[in-house]
Amino acid sequence: MRRIEFKMERPGFLEVGQRITVTEGVLPSNYYYTIDPALAMSPNIPLRERLKSREGTVADIIQNSRGYYVLADFDEDDV
Secondary structure: OEEEEEEEOOOOOOOOOOEEEEEEEEOOOEEEEEEOOOOEEOOOEEHHHOOOOOEEEEEEEEEEOOEEEEEEEEOOOOO
């Protein structure tokens, strides 16, 4: 199991336990992931730590002084 944090600009579109899919973006030395349809974005992730699964589950939604964050779990054991 792997957990990734995503930055979300507007609340209310995702809920804990919801199944999600992500789209992979490529930069010269990193990957980034977007929860479809463009609901939240991950930080840059090094090439060697590429996400193996494109489907996950929302584990938590956090609000703090910097905004809203989604924690999502991805099962990479079967991939």
